[in-house]
Amino acid sequence: MKISKIWLVPFSPTGSSRKVITAIAAAMTGIPSEECDLTYAAGVGRRRFGPDELVIIGVPVYAGRVAPLAVERLQTLQGDRTPAVIVATYGNRDFEDALVELRDIARQASFVPLAAGAFIGEHSFSGAETPIAAGRPDGPDLAIAEAFGARIGARLAALETLDAACCPDLPGNVPYREGAPPLPLTPALVEAACTKCGICLTVCPNEAITLQEKIAIDVERCIFCCACIKSCPEEALVIDAAPVRQVRQWLHEHCTARREPQLYL
Ligand SMILES: Cc1cc2nc3c(=O)[nH]c(=O)nc-3n(C[C@H](O)[C@H](O)[C@H](O)COP(=O)(O)O)c2cc1C
Known part of the structure; x- marks a missing residue:
């Protein structure tokens, strides 16, 4: 066709x-x-x-x-x-x-x-x-x-x-198995490092970030996708929340073996 x-x-x-x-x-x-x-x-x-x-x-x-x-x-x-x-x-x-x-x-x-x-x-x-x-x-x-x-x-x-x-x-x-409930958490701002460039606002998929006096993240809208963290040139947004840090550490220790793409056609 x-x-x-x-x-x-x-x-x-x-x-x-x-x-x-x-x-x-x-x-x-x-x-x-x-x-x-x-x-x-x-x-x-x-x-x-x-x-x-x-x-x-x-x-x-x-x-x-x-x-x-x-x-x-x-x-x-x-x-x-x-x-x-x-x-x-x-x-x-x-x-x-x-x-x-x-x-x-x-x-x-x-x-x-x-x-x-x-x-x-x-x-x-x-x-x-x-x-x-x-x-x-x-x-x-x-x-x-x-x-x-x-x-x-x-x-x-x-x-x-x-x-x-x-x-x-x-x-x-x-x-399907239950997914995880939304996390009432957001990335944390390192105020001293933030230059208020506003890049994080443009990469957020859910318009969760605003900039007035300083960067603020709306916990109701944040999906913890980490786009803001990965795009920040000053590393002013970080994973600080203990539950996410624990998951990150577990993944870092346990998901080390390289998995390969799986294809279905
Ligand atoms: C909230 C959240 C939950 C995730 N859950 C899983 C998961 O269950 N299994 C996994 O292998 N990766 C998981 N990931 C990692 C993403 O699937 C992975 O980073 C993906 O490449 C992101 O795609 P993107 O770059 O197109 O946004 C999760 C990421 C986030 C932010």
Whole structure:
């Protein structure tokens, strides 16, 4: 079947999911592509996709599930028997029920997931002293993503109609295991280091940060994605909350063995 356009659909506060889906699309040369970025509120709005378009969705895993803000924003999209590739990016611990959940979200909106991947991205909580999957997705990961994109392109080209396509079996539980409740915590500000440049305001996916006298983070809106921490040039935002520091230390000690992307086609 002929694809007239590829839509990249990331929700990617710290950029790993976007890198992976961009690499997948890069292999499908000759087809125009555009991004429908769900990371920031400004990019979210009701969108419809046609049966001759391909949507490549990339989201992070939070507590073994699709990040809740991504779930909310994906619900603004509507397919029309639109083929889809679904990608969950996780921080080298596990992706648990995230791929089956993403498959179900896609199907409910009339997308037809025909390929899925679980890729590894640097863990949001990773830091210089406690690295967790630092630097991933790296060159080998992105080469795997590109080769996967080439296989998906070949599969689509060989399909007469989408009716012949089916979603491969995916690991995960249905019903899904409980995700974690929202943390009543935010990154902490090191006031002496902050230059009030405002970069953190622009990278926050949920408009949780304001700047008046000083940077303030709204605990109700913060999803602890760590985009602000990773983007701050002065290291003025840090993980200070004890529960997150403990999780970070555990991940740093226990999730050291390199996991590899898992592909389903
Ligand atoms: C609140 C929260 C929960 C997370 N839970 C998991 C998890 O259950 N398993 C895992 O391996 N990584 C987990 N991660 C790490 C992210 O999935 C990982 O860093 C991912 O690459 C982020 O994607 P992005 O760069 O596209 O935002 C979590 C990160 C955050 C912020």
